[in-house]
Structure formats: C-alpha cells, structure tokens
Amino acid sequence: MGAVHRYSIMGAGMRRLGTTLAALMLAGAGIAGAAGTAQADTDASAVCETGWGSLEKHVWTGGEDGGSYKPPLVDIRTGQHECFDRMVLDFKGTAAGPIDYQVKYVDKLVTPASGEIPVEGGAILQIAVGPNYDPSTGSQSYPGQHGQPLPGVDITGYKTFKDTRYAAALENDVRIGVGVRARLPFRVTQLDDRLVIDVAHSWNATS
The missing domain is CATH 1.20.5 (Single alpha-helices involved in coiled-coils or other helix-helix interfaces)
Structure with missing residues (x-):
C-alpha cells in the first residue's frame, strides 16, 4: 500500500x-x-522622405545661340504611392540630355492669350514644358485641350492631386496646372525620355 x-x-x-x-x-x-x-x-507606418521643399525647380539648357533641347510631349499619366502622388510626362524619343522644365507653385494658372484658367484645390502646381508639336509630322503630339482636364487622367480618390488642367502656351509650349490639397513638398526627376513629378501627401515624416 x-x-x-x-x-x-x-x-x-x-x-x-x-x-x-x-x-x-x-x-x-x-x-x-x-x-x-x-x-x-x-x-x-511608412517613413516618408519630406526634404524636397516647395520652392521652384527647373532646368534650362541651350548653347550660345540660346537654343535648347525640347522633345515633344506625347503623354501624361499619374499614379498613387504610399508617400506621394506621382505625375509622369512622356516625351518622344530618348532624351540626349536634360529636358527643359519649370515646376513651381503659382497663385493662378494664366496664359497670355486666354487669361486665367480655374484650377480646383488648396494650391496650384504649374508645370511648364514643351512643345506640343512633333516636327517630324507637323502635327500636335499630345491631345490636350486648352482649359480642360488632362485627357485619360483620372485622379479620383488621390490624397494630394485634386484637379488637372491643360493650357497651351506660346510657341507650342505647354503649361499644366495641378490642383493639390495644399502647398506640399515636391521633387522632379528626369528618367531618360520622361519627367517624374512626385508631390508628398504631407510635410510629416510618416504618410
């Protein structure tokens, strides 16, 4: 037991x-x-780069005669990313060097011929490039209509982009007005035959 x-x-x-x-x-x-x-x-929680600033960014090229490399604009497209909204401008052919551009915030989108073009949003980012003219065919290279939204571009639901407008400028050059939520940081990058413009969702380090 x-x-x-x-x-x-x-x-x-x-x-x-x-x-x-x-x-x-x-x-x-x-x-x-x-x-x-x-x-x-x-x-x-993505950590986003915010050091781009909101001041004008531009590239001007040209030789002694004042000429510059200006490939014709052929397409504009957009996309959403975790930290920013993106706009891509495609040009005909492979760029042999820097493409002329000017990107800056403006109070109004204005052209000498037609005056102000309304753009919705808290701020207006103006993109100046050109030309909308293909010298090999003698015809318009991009189907933008003056004062109208960019054709084929749908920014519904974007965090930063609120509106887009096409404006024909002098000498067949192009101005594009992008209505954004506020004056936010942006960067411009040339990748071969296109310009990439990223506008941040905020000034903070996280999206």
Missing part, C-alpha cells in the same frame, strides 16, 4: 509539472505573437 501511495504522489507531481510547462509555453507564444503584431504595426 505504501508503494502505491508513493507512485500516486509522483504521478500527481508530474501532472502538475506538465501543466506548468504547458502554461509557460502558451505564455511565451502569446508574448511572441504580441511582439510580431507590434513589429507589423511598425512596418505598416
């Missing part, structure tokens, strides 16, 4: 030890799960 009692006590102790180990394993899994969730939450 004594032997049986001794084994019963040992069995109960083993069961308690197993229960304790199982509880510790579950607790450890819970801590690991919580840490994983916190890491996922941290990763989900």
Whole structure:
C-alpha cells in the first residue's frame, strides 16, 4: 500500500509539472505573437522622405545661340504611392540630355492669350514644358485641350492631386496646372525620355 501511495504522489507531481510547462509555453507564444503584431504595426507606418521643399525647380539648357533641347510631349499619366502622388510626362524619343522644365507653385494658372484658367484645390502646381508639336509630322503630339482636364487622367480618390488642367502656351509650349490639397513638398526627376513629378501627401515624416 505504501508503494502505491508513493507512485500516486509522483504521478500527481508530474501532472502538475506538465501543466506548468504547458502554461509557460502558451505564455511565451502569446508574448511572441504580441511582439510580431507590434513589429507589423511598425512596418505598416511608412517613413516618408519630406526634404524636397516647395520652392521652384527647373532646368534650362541651350548653347550660345540660346537654343535648347525640347522633345515633344506625347503623354501624361499619374499614379498613387504610399508617400506621394506621382505625375509622369512622356516625351518622344530618348532624351540626349536634360529636358527643359519649370515646376513651381503659382497663385493662378494664366496664359497670355486666354487669361486665367480655374484650377480646383488648396494650391496650384504649374508645370511648364514643351512643345506640343512633333516636327517630324507637323502635327500636335499630345491631345490636350486648352482649359480642360488632362485627357485619360483620372485622379479620383488621390490624397494630394485634386484637379488637372491643360493650357497651351506660346510657341507650342505647354503649361499644366495641378490642383493639390495644399502647398506640399515636391521633387522632379528626369528618367531618360520622361519627367517624374512626385508631390508628398504631407510635410510629416510618416504618410
């Protein structure tokens, strides 16, 4: 009888030890799960570059005669990214050098011939490029209509872009008015035969 009692006590102790180990394993899994969730939450909050500023950005090229490289504009498209809204201007052919452009915030989108063109939004980013003329065909290279939204561009639901307007300028050059939510940081990058314009969603370091 004594032997049986001794084994019963040992069995109960083993069961308690197993229960304790199982509880510790579950607790450890819970801590690991919580840490994983916190890491996922941290990763989900993107850190965005905000040091672009909002001042005018431009490139002017040309030789002694004042000429400059001006490939014809052929397309404009947009896209949404985690930290910014993007506009891409495509030009005909591969750029042999810097493409002339001027990008700046303006109070109004104005052309000498027609005056002011209304643009919706808290601020207006004006993009000046050109020309909208293909010398190889003698015809218009981009189907923009003066005073109208950019053809084929849908910015519904964008965080920063609120409106777009095409404006024909002098000497077949092009002005584009982009209505944005506010005066926000932007950058301009030339990639071969296109210009990429990114406008941040905010001035903060996170989107």
